[in-house]
Amino acid sequence: MFLMQILTDTILNQTIRVRPAESHKGTYGRVCLVGGNDHYGGAIIMATEASVYSGAGLNTALTDPINFTSLHARLPEAMVADFSNQADLTSLVTAANTIVIGPGLGTTDQSRQVLDAVFKLVTPAQTLIIDGSAIDLVAQNQLTLPVAHLVFTPHQMEWQRLSGIKIADQTDDANRVIRDQLNGTVVLKAHRTKIYTASEIYLNSVGTPAQATGGMGDTLAGMVGGFTAQFADQDQAVLAAVYAHSRIADELAEQQYVVLPTQIMHELPRFMKRHQALE
Numbered sequence: 001m002f003l004m005q006i007l008t009d010t011i012l013n014q015t016i017r018v019r020p021a022e023s024h025k026g027t028y029g030r031v032c033l034v035g036g037n038d039h040y041g042g043a044i045i046m047a048t049e050a051s052v053y054s055g056a057g058l059n060t061a062l063t064d065p066i067n068f069t070s071l072h073a074r075l076p077e078a079m080v081a082d083f084s085n086q087a088d089l090t091s092l093v094t095a096a097n098t099i100v101i102g103p104g105l106g107t108t109d110q111s112r113q114v115l116d117a118v119f120k121l122v123t124p125a126q127t128l129i130i131d132g133s134a135i136d137l138v139a140q141n142q143l144t145l146p147v148a149h150l151v152f153t154p155h156q157m158e159w160q161r162l163s164g165i166k167i168a169d170q171t172d173d174a175n176r177v178i179r180d181q182l183n184g185t186v187v188l189k190a191h192r193t194k195i196y197t198a199s200e201i202y203l204n205s206v207g208t209p210a211q212a213t214g215g216m217g218d219t220l221a222g223m224v225g226g227f228t229a230q231f232a233d234q235d236q237a238v239l240a241a242v243y244a245h246s247r248i249a250d251e252l253a254e255q256q257y258v259v260l261p262t263q264i265m266h267e268l269p270r271f272m273k274r275h276q277a278l279e
C-alpha cells in the first residue's frame, strides 16, 4: 500500500537551490532536447525554451533543420543541430546530463531512427525524459529501454498506448505494476497529474483547465529537463517541475481565461527566485 503524498510549495524550496557564487554555466547542467519534425516545430521550440527559462546552463535542440531559423529567432540562447546527422547526435547526446526526447518528434521511420540512435547512446548516469511521440514509438514497436534515470511524461492516452491500461482503468495499483516494469518515474498527466516514483505516489493538486492548450506538455517536458539537469535529487527535480508548471498557471489564470505555454515558461525565472531554498 502506498500513501498518496500531496505536493505543496515545500517541494519548491526543497529543490530550487540558491545559486553558489563560485559557479558557471557548466554547473547548471547540459540538456539535449530531441524532437520537432517538419510538422511539429513548435513543440521542440517550446520544450527547449522551457529548459532555458528553467535555468539549465547549456541547451541544444536536435531537430529537423527546417526549425533552425525559427528556433534561433526566438531563442538565441539555445544551440541547434540536425537530428539526422549521426556525428552531431552522438556528441550532443553523449555530452548531456539530461536528454529530453519526443516533443514533436513524430512517428515516421525517420523519427524511429532518431529514437533508436539516442537509446543506443544513453548511459546509466544520464537522465532521459521520454515524452509525446517517443512514448508512442516505444509502445508501437515494443522497444527495449536503455538503462538510465528514466522519466516518462505521458498524457492519459499515451499512457494507455504504453501501458495497455485503458484510461478508465488507470488506477494507482494498475499503474504501479507497469511503472515497475518500465523501471522509470511516470508523470501521468491529467487535470490532476500523478507522479509514480520507485517508492511513492504524488498528487499534483494544482493546475487549471486554462492550461488545456497544445504545447502545454511540451513545455513541461522542457522544464523537467531543465530541473533534472540542475538539481541533484532527480525525483525532487521532477516533482518540483510538475508542481511549478501548474502553480504558475494557477496564478496566471486568476486574470486569464487561457494560459499559454510560453507565458508559463517566461514566469519561471521570477517564480524560481521567489521559491528558492530558504536560507
Ligand SMILES: NC(=O)C1=CN([C@@H]2O[C@H](COP(=O)(O)OP(=O)(O)OC[C@H]3O[C@@H](n4cnc5c(N)ncnc54)[C@H](OP(=O)(O)O)[C@@H]3O)[C@@H](O)[C@H]2O)[C@@H](O)CC1
Binding pocket: 039, 040, 041, 042, 043, 044, 102, 103, 104, 105, 106, 132, 133, 134, 155, 156, 157, 158, 189, 190, 191, 214, 215, 216, 217, 218
Ligand atoms: N505546436 C506543436 O508543434 C505541437 C506539437 N505537438 C506534438 O504532437 C505530437 C502528438 O501529440 P498529441 O498529444 O497532440 O497527440 P496524441 O498522442 O494522439 O493525443 C491526442 C489523443 O489522445 C486523447 N486523449 C485522451 N486523454 C487525453 C489527455 N488527458 N490529454 C491529451 N489527450 C488525451 C485525445 O482525445 P480527444 O482529444 O479526441 O478527446 C486524442 O485522441 C507529439 O509529438 C506532441 O509533442 C502537440 O504537443 C501539440 C502542439
Ligand SMILES: Nc1ncnc2c1ncn2[C@@H]1O[C@H](COP(=O)(O)OP(=O)(O)O)[C@@H](O)[C@H]1O
Binding pocket: 132, 154, 155, 189, 190, 191, 192, 193, 206, 207, 208, 209, 210, 211, 212, 213, 214, 215, 216, 217, 218, 219, 220
Ligand atoms: N484541465 C486541465 N487541468 C489541469 N491541467 C491540465 C488540464 N488540461 C491539460 N493540462 C495539463 O497540460 C499538459 C498537457 O500535456 P500534453 O497533452 O502532453 O500537451 P501537448 O502535447 O500538447 O504539449 C499536462 O501537463 C496537463 O496536466
Ligand SMILES: [Mg+2]
Binding pocket: 131, 132, 155, 217, 218
Ligand atoms: Mg504531449
